[in-house]
Amino acid sequence: MTKNDCYQVGHITKTHGVSGELVLFLDVDEPSEYDDLESILLEVKGELIPYFIESIAIVKGSRAIVAFEDIDTIEQAERLLNCGAFLPLDELPPITDETRFYFHEIVGYRVVDANEGELGIVQGVYAMNAQDLIAMDYQGKEVLIPINSDIVRTVDRTNSKLNVTLPDGLLAIYMEEDNKQQPDVHGDEDDSDED
Known part of the structure; x- marks a missing residue:
């Protein structure tokens, strides 16, 4: 085993x-x-x-x-x-409550936001001291979603779907971080033009 x-x-x-x-x-x-x-x-x-x-x-x-x-x-x-x-x-007792879930069972589930629609796939769950987090693949990037009842609303086990209401701006933060990390390939050329 x-x-x-x-x-x-x-x-x-x-x-x-x-x-x-x-x-x-x-x-x-x-x-x-x-x-x-x-x-x-x-x-x-x-x-x-x-x-x-x-x-x-x-x-x-x-x-x-x-x-x-x-x-x-x-x-x-x-x-x-x-x-x-x-x-x-x-040996896990089954959960029938649609607001509760085992961390391992939602891996592979589709994440569907109430406002944005289908977002991505659950890749895993991080059990942290302060806050447990769902790791979702969103447009090739890892987005971390806090697990609480205001954000993670229900689990649709029949359709392997996690229904969420993400906080405003959560996805934008991850997209902005990615843009900031990309090097400016033309930065040196721009500097020399200003002189």
Whole structure:
């Protein structure tokens, strides 16, 4: 199983105690939905390895204390620090609400603005601390669209379409930036004419 077949639920942040338990940070909307996991995939040295869970307890917000089978010492646990934690995509609960979506599911969707019409294709999503962003290919350029309910209105799963209302001037900013970055090929000639 590869990362393309999975979604990340979090990562191991630190050890807990001396008998091999670990703290798993759950980077999900509802951590409590993961309190009965039987196994999880950890990314160890670039490979996803299945680990069977002896016990898991959600302790504070998004933190869980996890005990894995065959991880009985702090030394064994330390080898798993900072490993990403993944589950297969087919274990994701389906979303029926047209205002919510999983980031991975909208890749390849067409972006349709309420005012401008069809704009481009979703290339990916950047999960950032301050603001999650949709990366859209627009006229060969990457345009970043903030994810919030005022901008991203609905998801049309039947037609692979993301309905948005972009803020005024957002597209123009990206087009202007591109124009500013292009070198002025005739700049030297113009300067010599002025003398």
